[in-house]
Amino acid sequence: MDHNENWVIEAQDVSFTYEGNEEKALDGLELKIRRGSRVAFMGGNGSGKSTFFLCLNGIRKPDSGRICIDGKPIEYTRKGLLDVRGKVGIVFQEPDNQLFSASVYEEISFGILNLGADEETAREEVDQVIGELEITPFKDRPAHALSGGQKKQVAIADILVMHPEVMILDEPAAALDPAHTRKVHQIVDRLTGKGITVLMATHDIDYAYRWADEIVLMHGGRVLRQGTPEAVCADREALCKAGLEPPSVLRLWECLQDKGMISRTDRHPRSTDELIRMLECDDTDVQNKERI
Amino acid sequence: MLLIDRLSYRSKLRYVNASEKLLYAVATLALCVISRSVRTAVPVFAVNMVLTVGKGGIPLSRYMKLLLIPAAFLIAGTAAIVVNVSAVPLDAFAFPAGDFYITGSRAGLWQALKTCLTALAAVSCLYFLALNTVMTDILGALRKLKVPALLIELMLLIYRFIFVLSETASAIRVSQNSRLGNRNLRTGIRSFGAMGTALFILALKRSNALYDAMESRCYDGTIRVLSGEHQAKAEEILLIVAYEAVLALIWLMPLWLESRF
Numbered sequence: 001m002d003h004n005e006n007w008v009i010e011a012q013d014v015s016f017t018y019e020g021n022e023e024k025a026l027d028g029l030e031l032k033i034r035r036g037s038r039v040a041f042m043g044g045n046g047s048g049k050s051t052f053f054l055c056l057n058g059i060r061k062p063d064s065g066r067i068c069i070d071g072k073p074i075e076y077t078r079k080g081l082l083d084v085r086g087k088v089g090i091v092f093q094e095p096d097n098q099l100f101s102a103s104v105y106e107e108i109s110f111g112i113l114n115l116g117a118d119e120e121t122a123r124e125e126v127d128q129v130i131g132e133l134e135i136t137p138f139k140d141r142p143a144h145a146l147s148g149g150q151k152k153q154v155a156i157a158d159i160l161v162m163h164p165e166v167m168i169l170d171e172p173a174a175a176l177d178p179a180h181t182r183k184v185h186q187i188v189d190r191l192t193g194k195g196i197t198v199l200m201a202t203h204d205i206d207y208a209y210r211w212a213d214e215i216v217l218m219h220g221g222r223v224l225r226q227g228t229p230e231a232v233c234a235d236r237e238a239l240c241k242a243g244l245e246p247p248s249v250l251r252l253w254e255c256l257q258d259k260g261m262i263s264r265t266d267r268h269p270r271s272t273d274e275l276i277r278m279l280e281c282d283d284t285d286v287q288n289k290e291r292i
Numbered sequence: 293m294l295l296i297d298r299l300s301y302r303s304k305l306r307y308v309n310a311s312e313k314l315l316y317a318v319a320t321l322a323l324c325v326i327s328r329s330v331r332t333a334v335p336v337f338a339v340n341m342v343l344t345v346g347k348g349g350i351p352l353s354r355y356m357k358l359l360l361i362p363a364a365f366l367i368a369g370t371a372a373i374v375v376n377v378s379a380v381p382l383d384a385f386a387f388p389a390g391d392f393y394i395t396g397s398r399a400g401l402w403q404a405l406k407t408c409l410t411a412l413a414a415v416s417c418l419y420f421l422a423l424n425t426v427m428t429d430i431l432g433a434l435r436k437l438k439v440p441a442l443l444i445e446l447m448l449l450i451y452r453f454i455f456v457l458s459e460t461a462s463a464i465r466v467s468q469n470s471r472l473g474n475r476n477l478r479t480g481i482r483s484f485g486a487m488g489t490a491l492f493i494l495a496l497k498r499s500n501a502l503y504d505a506m507e508s509r510c511y512d513g514t515i516r517v518l519s520g521e522h523q524a525k526a527e528e529i530l531l532i533v534a535y536e537a538v539l540a541l542i543w544l545m546p547l548w549l550e551s552r553f
Contacts, residue, residue, distance in 0.1 A: 054504065054508075057508050059504050059507055059508055078512075081510075082510055085507075085508055085509065085510045086510065089508070089509070090505075090508045092501070092504075092505050094501070096456050096498070097498055097501035097502050097505055098502070098505040099452070100448070100449060100452055100502055100505075100506060100515075101428065101448055101452060101517060102427065102428050102448075102451055102452045102455070103426075103428035103517075103519070103520065105518065105519070105520040106428060106448075106517035106518065106519060106520075107517070109516075109517050109518035110506075110509055110511075110515070110516065110517050111509040111510065113516040113517065113518065114509060114510035114511060114512065114516065115510060119518060122518055123518060126518065140301075140520070141301065142297070142301060142426070142427075142428070142455075143452060143455075144452075144455035144456070144459075145301070158509065159509070162509065162510075
């Protein structure tokens with residue numbers, strides 16, 4: 001297989017079936033992820049997103065096909081798995097299934113100690129991550145007294161402290177209020193800033209369209225469509241099959257173009273703010289023309 | 293249980309080194325139980341009250357209410373020592389009841405008082421620990437004492453999941469109530485059973501999910517964590533040792549004097 005330095009994850013013909021199930025959870029999945037990119041995974045429940053994530057750090061072993069991390073196939077030995085799990089971290093959807101200790105400090109120290117750090121280094125790393133993710137105000141509270149958003153922050157810190165190359169977030173904004181959703185999104189932006197490849201499962205197409213470098217549409221255990229948000233969202237058929245609606249900003253933009261209320265360009269607006277700016281620009285153009 | 297947990301997080305003595313508090317509580321408890329004397333029980337009870345309510349800032353009313361729980365058991369238990377049914381009246385009190393007397397002896401009364409006070413003092417030691425030390429800190433201290441890792445890991449997971457499951461249970465309860473699941477005893481019992489089933493299945497599912505999540509962080513069968521450190525202070529340890537010594541003196545001195553003269 002020709003390996004390019006740019007690919008951090010390569011999945012080839014990956015299939016997986018849960019024990020006792022007829023249906024394949026993953027069915028010949030093919031995928032490549034560019035290093036340092038922001039990738040949104042979209043698709044209905046049961047489309048294979050979570051199973052694929054579990055395969056990416058060796059929790060589930062594909063029945064067939066192979067997964068390469070950094071160009072190296074995952075080895076299902078003690079050492080190989082340790083290596084992969086140090087590189088790929090998963091923030092699970094339900095923090096209550098991830099946080100095993102009632103103490104925030106103990107919780108965050110778990111991963112880095114498992115990677116073999118000595119106590120002193122681990123303490124430094126834990127303290128740093130607590131400061132970085134703004135956990136300090138509630139670090140002395142027990143896990144059961146934290147809000148959903150705070151638990152999510154700790155769950156992300158759990159993984160960040162291990163300095164992964166790839167960070168997987170499984171619906172990080174599920175069941176969060178808008179303020180905490182924004183906070184999680186800010187944290188995610190900071191992760192990309194550090195060069196971490198971020199894979200995020202989400203049902204929020206408006207956010208995916210605005211945030212991602214690439215969108216992966218999943219359906220029935222395979223990749224239905226992978227590409228830039230513009231390309232994927234232009235494929236209405238694929239969107240429909242994945243049970244998704246196109247982003248509202250895109251629909252509005254198309255409608256404005258059709259009605260001639262905005263000049264036609266190839267530059268798609270990624271967010272509402274961008275569309276508003278385009279509208280304002282157009283207005284001043286028109287006014288300038290009228291003046292002449 | 294949940295109340296004690298909440299109070300312990302608010303205690304002003306929370307950040308005192310946990311090993312110190314554990315040492316204090318266990319040593320005092322041991323002295324209390326071994327001596328079984330009113331001379332030690334009274335000061336122990338008083339000092340624990342001052343420490344927990346005065347220094348720890350646990351509200352007095354809460355503390356008293358918590359003490360009532362073991363007190364109820366104590367009263368029921370000591371009643372058996374105090375009250376006898378006998379054909380002959382004993383020296384402390386006697387009420388005739390037909391051919392018999394409901395009666396008690398002075399020695400019995402004294403015995404009951406001693407048992408009550410010792411038990412209350414012993415409980416106050418445990419309350420001091422429980423109300424001023426966060427569970428995870430106690431586990432940290434036990435870890436340092438080289439208590440078997442398996443035991444500590446079990447305690448850690450159980451402690452965490454008591455709260456997760458009780459939250460789930462109360463959510464199920466609310467949803468059952470909102471559908472009249474507890475309108476009478478019959479439906480109440482059925483709802484309770486259904487909740488038990490649901491909780492059991494959920495607990496299994498959660499434990500699987502938790503295991504996956506821990507494995508994805510390189511879990512290999514041993515839970516290694518760092519406890520938040522609160523430095524032990526030499527003067528505090530000295531104070532504890534001195535206190536235990538004084539208690540031992542209070543207990544042993546009169547015994548020694550008796551044997552001499």
